[in-house]
Amino acid sequence: MKxxxxxxxxxxxxxxxxxxxxxxxxxxxxxxxxxxxxxxxYEPQKLVDAVWAGTAAMVxxxxxQTNEQAFWKRFSEICGxxxxxxxxxxxxxxxxxxxxxxxxxxxxxxxxxxxxxAKEAGLRTILATNPIFPSIATxxxxxxxxxxPEDFELYTTYENIGFCKPNPAYYQEILNRxxxxxxxxxxxxxxxxxxxxxxxxxxxxxxxxDCIINKNNQDISVYPNGSFDTLLNFLKENL
Numbered sequence: 001m002k003x004x005x006x007x008x009x010x011x012x013x014x015x016x017x018x019x020x021x022x023x024x025x026x027x028x029x030x031x032x033x034x035x036x037x038x039x040x041x042y043e044p045q046k047l048v049d050a051v052w053a054g055t056a057a058m059v060x061x062x063x064x065q066t067n068e069q070a071f072w073k074r075f076s077e078i079c080g081x082x083x084x085x086x087x088x089x090x091x092x093x094x095x096x097x098x099x100x101x102x103x104x105x106x107x108x109x110x111x112x113x114x115x116x117x118a119k120e121a122g123l124r125t126i127l128a129t130n131p132i133f134p135s136i137a138t139x140x141x142x143x144x145x146x147x148x149p150e151d152f153e154l155y156t157t158y159e160n161i162g163f164c165k166p167n168p169a170y171y172q173e174i175l176n177r178x179x180x181x182x183x184x185x186x187x188x189x190x191x192x193x194x195x196x197x198x199x200x201x202x203x204x205x206x207x208x209x210d211c212i213i214n215k216n217n218q219d220i221s222v223y224p225n226g227s228f229d230t231l232l233n234f235l236k237e238n239l
Contacts, residue, residue: 002133005184006204006238009118010174012153012189013129013138015211017115018145019106022213028104040086042079050059050078058132059164063173067131067158094136095110108210111229112146117232119151127155128174128187130165130194134158154178165194168201175201186238188231192218199223206231 011017014025030051034044057074058067065073118125128140135157139149149155151234154177156170163170175182182202189195189205191213201206207225214220224234 005185006123006235007184008124008126008178008180008186008196009235010126010128010171010185010203011115012187012191012195012208013127013141015144015190015213016173016188016195016208017110017111017127017147018141019108019211020104021211025085025101025104029098029101032100033093036093036097037086037089040089041082046079053078055132058158059167061162061164063169064161066160066162067164068134070162071132071158088236091134091136094134094140099140102140103139105144106211107144107146108148108228110135110137110158110232114150114228114232114235115147118235121235123176123239124180125152126174126178128171128189128195128198129156131158131161131170132164135160165191166197168197171198171203186235192216192223193221196223206234 014020015022021195030048033051034042034047037192038044039045054071054191057070061070072083080196085112103215127142136158138155142149142151142155154174156174161170161173163173171187175185182230186206187195187198188208190208190211192207193215194205196205205223207223208228208231209220
C-alpha cells in the first residue's frame, strides 16, 4: 500500500539512529555519573536509585511541568536540597565525563544516510527521542550518530516538553507544535512499546529491528519492520 501523504519522519535516537544495548549504556552512564559525584558525598547506589526515581517522575509527567522540573523535584526529595546547589556540577558532567559514554554505543553510517535521504526528499525530520536527558546530552548523542542537531526541525529534551514515551500525549504534543496531522507522519523506532504506540494516534510506523526492544514479546509482523536498508526501500516506495 502506497502512503504518498508522508511529509514528516520522526526518528527515535537510542537504539535507532544510535545503535546501543540499552542496559550496557545505562550501566556505563551510571558508572561515569557515580565516579564524578561520589567525591561530593553522593553515595553511588542512592544516586542511581534517585536517578531512576526522577526518570519515573518524568515518565509519569502529565504536561503540567517540564520533564526537567519533574526530574529535579523528585531527585532532590531523595538526595536533599544540596542537589540544587550542585546543579552546575551535573551540567558540567554532561559536557565532560558523559562524552565517554560514547564508548557504550555503536555506530551505523546508514542512520545518517537515512535521515539525509529523507531531508533531500523534502520530508520534515524530527528527533522523537524520549526526553529524559538534558539538551547537551541529547545533542552529543545526535553527533555520536553522525548527525547534527540542525538536521532536525525539533529534537525533544527534558527541558522542552512535559511528556514521555510511551504516553501518546508525547507524540500529540509534537504534532501540535509542528502543525502536523498524524496521517502525514512516519514514526521510526526500535522499541515496540514506546515507539509503535504512535500508531494509536494514526501515525504510520516503522520498527527498526537492529537493536529491537520488545519487552512484552509482541507480534512485530503487524508493523512494517526491518533494517535501515529495508527502511530506505520503504521510504522510496512510499514517497
